[in-house]
Amino acid sequence: MVPAGSDPSAAVCQGADVTAPDLDVVTRIDELRALLDRVRASGRRVGFVPTMGYLHEGHLSLMRAARAADEVVAVSIFVNPLQFAPQEDLASYPRDLERDLALCTSVGVEVVFAPPVEEMYPQPIATTVSVAGVSERMEGAARPTHFAGVATVVAKLFGIVGPCRAYFGEKDYQQLAVVRRMAADLSLPVEVVGCPIVREPDGLAMSSRNVYLDPEERAVAPVLHRALLEGASVVQAGERDGEVVAARMAEVITAEPLCRLDYAEVVDAATLQPCRRLVGEVRLLVAARLGTPRLLDNLGVRVPEG
Amino acid sequence: MVPAGSDPSAAVCQGADVTAPDLDVVTRIDELRALLDRVRASGRRVGFVPTMGYLHEGHLSLMRAARAADEVVAVSIFVNPLQFAPQEDLASYPRDLERDLALCTSVGVEVVFAPPVEEMYPQPIATTVSVAGVSERMEGAARPTHFAGVATVVAKLFGIVGPCRAYFGEKDYQQLAVVRRMAADLSLPVEVVGCPIVREPDGLAMSSRNVYLDPEERAVAPVLHRALLEGASVVQAGERDGEVVAARMAEVITAEPLCRLDYAEVVDAATLQPCRRLVGEVRLLVAARLGTPRLLDNLGVRVPEG
Numbered sequence: 001m002v003p004a005g006s007d008p009s010a011a012v013c014q015g016a017d018v019t020a021p022d023l024d025v026v027t028r029i030d031e032l033r034a035l036l037d038r039v040r041a042s043g044r045r046v047g048f049v050p051t052m053g054y055l056h057e058g059h060l061s062l063m064r065a066a067r068a069a070d071e072v073v074a075v076s077i078f079v080n081p082l083q084f085a086p087q088e089d090l091a092s093y094p095r096d097l098e099r100d101l102a103l104c105t106s107v108g109v110e111v112v113f114a115p116p117v118e119e120m121y122p123q124p125i126a127t128t129v130s131v132a133g134v135s136e137r138m139e140g141a142a143r144p145t146h147f148a149g150v151a152t153v154v155a156k157l158f159g160i161v162g163p164c165r166a167y168f169g170e171k172d173y174q175q176l177a178v179v180r181r182m183a184a185d186l187s188l189p190v191e192v193v194g195c196p197i198v199r200e201p202d203g204l205a206m207s208s209r210n211v212y213l214d215p216e217e218r219a220v221a222p223v224l225h226r227a228l229l230e231g232a233s234v235v236q237a238g239e240r241d242g243e244v245v246a247a248r249m250a251e252v253i254t255a256e257p258l259c260r261l262d263y264a265e266v267v268d269a270a271t272l273q274p275c276r277r278l279v280g281e282v283r284l285l286v287a288a289r290l291g292t293p294r295l296l297d298n299l300g301v302r303v304p305e306g
Numbered sequence: 307m308v309p310a311g312s313d314p315s316a317a318v319c320q321g322a323d324v325t326a327p328d329l330d331v332v333t334r335i336d337e338l339r340a341l342l343d344r345v346r347a348s349g350r351r352v353g354f355v356p357t358m359g360y361l362h363e364g365h366l367s368l369m370r371a372a373r374a375a376d377e378v379v380a381v382s383i384f385v386n387p388l389q390f391a392p393q394e395d396l397a398s399y400p401r402d403l404e405r406d407l408a409l410c411t412s413v414g415v416e417v418v419f420a421p422p423v424e425e426m427y428p429q430p431i432a433t434t435v436s437v438a439g440v441s442e443r444m445e446g447a448a449r450p451t452h453f454a455g456v457a458t459v460v461a462k463l464f465g466i467v468g469p470c471r472a473y474f475g476e477k478d479y480q481q482l483a484v485v486r487r488m489a490a491d492l493s494l495p496v497e498v499v500g501c502p503i504v505r506e507p508d509g510l511a512m513s514s515r516n517v518y519l520d521p522e523e524r525a526v527a528p529v530l531h532r533a534l535l536e537g538a539s540v541v542q543a544g545e546r547d548g549e550v551v552a553a554r555m556a557e558v559i560t561a562e563p564l565c566r567l568d569y570a571e572v573v574d575a576a577t578l579q580p581c582r583r584l585v586g587e588v589r590l591l592v593a594a595r596l597g598t599p600r601l602l603d604n605l606g607v608r609v610p611e612g
Contacts, residue, residue, distance in 0.1 A: 020555070029493055043346070102329045126439045127457070127491035132432045152492075155461075163468075186458075187335055188465045277452035 006164040023104060024111045029160050032113045036074065036162055044071035046164040048190075050157050053077040053114075054094040054208040055103045058198040062167040063107045065195050070165055072113040076102050076157055078120060083149030096210050115159075120156070129155045131185070134177040134272045138263055139296070148174055151182045163189040171197045172225060173283060173298045177272050197297070199225065205297045220258045221295060224286050227252035227264065228299040232285045235301050240278045242266035253288050260274050262287040264295060269300060274285075278303045311479050314522070327449055329410060330417045335426075335428055335466050338419045341408065342380065342468055350377035352470040354496075356463050358381040359420075360400040361409045361515040364504040368473040369413045371501050376471055380417040381410050382463055386538040387423060389455030400517050419466075426462070435461045437491070440483040440578045444591060445602070457488045468496040477503045477511050479589060479604045483578050503604070511603045526564045526600060530592050533558035533570065534605040537590045541607050546584045548572035568593040568600065575606060584609045 026032045036046050047066025047139050049057050059075075066073040077100055084090035097114060127146050133250075135147035145193050158166065168176045180192045198206045203225035206217075213221055227249040234248050249264040269281035285298040332338045353372025357365050362556050365381075372379040373485075381417065382404055390396035403420060410418050435452050453487045472489075474482045504512045509531035519527055519595035533555040540554050556571040573580050575587035591604040 033495065071341045093379065125491045127437050129461075129492075130434050132434070135433065155435075156492045159492045162495065182433045185431045186435075186462045186465045187340065189468065214415070 008127040009219075014133050015206065020122075022103060023109065025101065026111060026113050027115050027119060029115065032074070032111070033160055033162065035111065036072075036164075036272045040163060046070060046161065048111075048157075048161045048164040049073065049075045050154060050168075051075060051077055052079045052208065053100050054096055054099045054211075056198075056206045056208060056210075058169050058171055060103060060107050061110055061198050062169060062195050065193065066167050067108050067164065069193075070112065073109045073191045074113060074161060074164075075109050076113040076161075078113070078115055078153070078157075080149060080153040080211075081117060081121075082125065082152055083146050085143060085145055088143075089209075092210055098207075109182065112306065121151070125152065127150055129182060131178045131181050134174065134181055135273065137267075137274075138265060138287065139172075139174050142262060144295070147175070147178050151178055154179050155182060155186070155188070156186050158183070158190050158225065161190075165191045165193055167193045167195055170196065170298065170300075171207065172296065174272060174284060177270075203229075208297070209233045209295075210295045212291070214291060217291045219249070220256055221290055223253055223256045223259060224288060224295055224297040227286050228259060228284050228297055231264075231266070232299055232301045235278060235282075235303060240303070242275045242278050242282070245284070248284055249284065253286060257292055260289040262289060311543075317510060325562060329407060329415065331407065332417060332419050333421050333425060335421065338380070338417070339466055339561060341417065342378075342470075345378045345482055351544060352376060353379045353472040354463075354467045354472045355381045355415075356472065356516065357377065357381060357383055357387045358399065359406050360402060360517075361406045362504075362512045362516075364475050364477060364506065364516060366409060366413050366500050366514040367504050368475060369410065369415055369559050371499065372473050373414050375499075378417065379415045380419060380467060380470075381415050382419040382421075382461070382467075384419075384421055385456060386459040387427075387510065388458055389452050391449060391451055394449075395515075396428070399593065400514055426459075426538075431458065434458055437484045437488050440480065440487055443476075443573075443578065443580075444571060444593065445480050446567060448582075448593065448600070451506055455482050455483070457484055460485050461488060461492070461494070464489070464494050464496050467496075467508040471497045471499055473499045473501055475503065476500050476604065477513065479591060480578060480604065483576075486491075509535075511601075513601070515599045515601075520597060523564060523597045526562055527596055529559055529565060530594060530601055530603040531564045531605075533592050537570075537572070538605055538607045540607060541584060546609070548581045548584050548588070551584070551590070555590060555605075559592060564596055568595060 009102050039046055047070030049066055063073055079093050081090055099106045110194045126238050130148040130152040131151050140147050176194045183190050183192050203222040230252050231245045231249040234245050239245055246264045246266045250261055253259050253261045269283045282303055283298055287294055287296045334400045353376030355368045355372055369379055385399050387396055432473055435457040436454040438459050446453050483499045489496050489498050509528040536558050537551045537555040540551050545551055551568045552572045554568055559565050570592045573589050575589045588607050588609055589604055593602050
């Protein structure tokens with residue numbers, strides 16, 4: 001742990017000021033488990049925010065939500081190799097632990113779990129957690145092994161962290177659905193909480209991968225959000241055919257020469273299955289490549305009745 | 307719960323006699339979780355014995371091991387549909403809950419978790435936990451979906467039961483290896499304990515499926531154990547070629563006309579990979595069909611040095 005001698009479980013037991021505690025940086029699984037067991041044994045609840053680091057306002061919003069609801073907030077920072085395919089950007093994924101720790105401290109996080117890869121995977125992992133259905137379309141089609149990698153590491157992190165509320169951004173909406181389903185199917189003692197997307201002033205959804213955008217691409221990037229707003233306004237105007245709405249979103253994106261559309265979809269908000277006839281809560285999702293990075297965005301729409 | 311008002315967590319907190327407590331029969335996931343959380347909050351450890359019921363001395367030996375090591379013993383009785391293939395014996399699998407409860411009481415079990423299928427799987431389960439390597443040969447080859455069904459239900463049971471020691475018989479040796487690997491890979495807060503096979507006086511390994519044997523088949527069934535003893539004696543006599551030892555075991559079984567050999571294997575005790583040159587701890591495993599049922603048996607051998 002860094003700094004030595006700091007113990008958030010002891011601090012909260014003693015009723016110390018929890019809004020600006022020392023930050024404990026834990027790298028070992030058994031140490032984190034013991035620390036959080038002490039927290040729970042003292043009657044305090046754990047809020048958990050799993051991340052891959054390179055934190056931005058989206059992550060901080062999750063930490064603030066945990067801070068507001070739970071007595072002790074733990075953040076994991078782990079770039080999980082399992083969820084990257086061989087040709088993807090594992091090696092170049094942006095990392096800045098010192099900056100991340102300062103950001104965690106700034107929002108009152110008590111515990112950061114930043115394990116080395118050898119601690120999480122001391123031997124090649126043989127176990128895979130996979131979720132059928134919600135994993136299969138959209139990102140699952142574009143990145144066939146991605147969600148199994150996500151579900152496996154999240155199951156493991158939940159096993160380490162223990163009973164908690166766990167906060168995930170709606171930015172990765174399909175990931176949120178995969179994690180929710182996994183936690184429910186396996187009866188894990190974790191309440192999964194989804195939190196709203198945080199956007200730049202021009203509408204671009206915050207993402208660690210936005211740093212890959214060059215200035216010209218960055219200027220174009222809000223087109224994903226504009227496509228979603230156009231889709232939502234078409235629904236509000238009375239359109240009830242999901243394919244028509246999806247086609248309208250696709251038009252907005254393909255009109256931008258720098259963008260290569262991957263998908264534009266209108267799905268049931270819970271099952272993520274495409275809905276032809278729109279009713280209830282639906283989700284609009286788009287993905288497009290802008291230069292190197294793939295950008296994702298999505299928006300919830302409550303379909304007006306009648 | 308049955309009987310109403312009984313609460314093993316309260317009983318153990320108050321230092322009541324834990325060798326013959328009332329038996330709590332819990333059918334709901336949230337109820338079991340709350341009960342065992344209270345047990346742990348009082349500083350008592352939980353021993354957990356997952357079973358499919360129709361209990362025999364093998365199961366009772368697991369419960370006695372838990373009874374000796376842990377303050378509160380919980381047994382699950384659940385015939386898990388996920389681990390049966392469509393053509394297998396799910397519908398006819400032997401069940402006798404009243405007798406099982408009496409047996410649990412007789413060895414001092416405090417809690418039985420006997421959920422209906424709808425409680426464990428309120429919707430078709432979309433999540434699968436699979437373990438590569440140790441799952442793939444022998445039983446995994448004979449029953450391709452079996453170990454994923456086992457790993458999934460055990461992961462779920464571990465999620466429900468929470469931190470515990472969990473006891474499994476070595477009778478299903480490959481299952482034990484799958485569960486050990488899954489718990490390690492996912493960092494589950496569970497210590498997996500393997501316990502020795504319990505045998506009938508004539509050497510037949512106890513199994514709920516032995517009730518399927520007719521008298522003639524039952525008389526022949528100890529041939530599996532005899533084959534293992536023959537294999538072990540060949541190793542003790544100096545044979546170091548795993549294939550030669552396996553062939554000798556196969557001969558013993560195929561010499562019995564009622565038996566159809568499925569496999570005879572000599573594998574590394576930890577990895578379950580076949581070992582040609584025998585060294586260290588090895589495991590001899592056999593499987594054969596006798597009439598309808600498939601029978602399994604295995605034996606550990608420490609290869610003499612030099």
